[in-house]
Amino acid sequence: AQSVTQLDSHVSVSEGTPVLLRCNYSSSYSPSLFWYVQHPNKGLQLLLKYTSAATLVKGINGFEAEFKKSETSFHLTKPSAHMSDAAEYFCVVSDRWNQGGKLIFGQGTELSVKP
Amino acid sequence: DTGVSQDPRHKITKRGQNVTFRCDPISEHNRLYWYRQTLGQGPEFLTYFQNEAQLEKSRLLSDRFSAERPKGSFSTLEIQRTEQGDSAMYLCASSRSGGQGLDTQNFGPGTRLTVL
DSSP: OOEEEESOSEEEEETTSOEEEOEEEEOSSOEEEEEEEEOTTSOEEEEEEESSSOSEEEOGGGOEEEEETTTTEEEEEESSOOGGGOEEEEEEEEETTOTTOOOEEOOOEEEEEEO | OOOOEEEOSEEEEOTTOOEEEEEEOOTTOOEEEEEEEOTTSOOEEEEEEETTEEEEEOTTSOTTEEEEOTTSSOEEEEESSOOGGGOEEEEEEEEOOOSSSOOOOEEOOOEEEEEO
16 A cells, blocks of 8 residues: 655744755555645645656755655755745655556645744 | 636535535546545545546545546536535546556645535
8 A cells, every 4th residue: 555654744944944844655566756735725736746757856946856765755855945835735645557546645744934 | 728626615514415516627637536635634535537437436435425527527526414524625636647657636726615
């Protein structure tokens, strides 16, 4: 069975400082991994996805994530936080070979950005 | 590309009533997914369609829940005899199936259901 564990339910950073949101995954197959962001009262937006090409994946708004198979991790980073980054972030796994492609979400990490 | 739309955005109902939600996917997307998100949790998969065929249902989808996609375009999710535990955000997503693997799922804004 596939699952993801987001290691922090809440992360608080100051504007301009780095962001690290941690995610570990479990998958019996070669996984596809995603990070989605959810701003209050808005829909889920895809930040980036890993599908076995490059292990370092660049996404929108300056975010990137690195797939580390040996550590079963897919942590999300950004060099410098902006106030507009405050939101809920979800790490997501899917079975790459499952043609259905259903997504398994983590519990979410709430990111707060202090001025 | 007008995105995935859902209607209504909010629904308040009394316990025991039936409710129906609608999802309009991106027009060229042949896959449509329903998820449920409760407060403080990540979305959970409920069911998905490829064209008009419902190909997978989660065990979360009790007998009171039914979903349809009659012509392979919009979809409806009906909950019969609602219970307070059904209060949640119901999310719809659509994607286009590729030759191998999956394509990105685009999410709608959701329908927030409150059962009193």
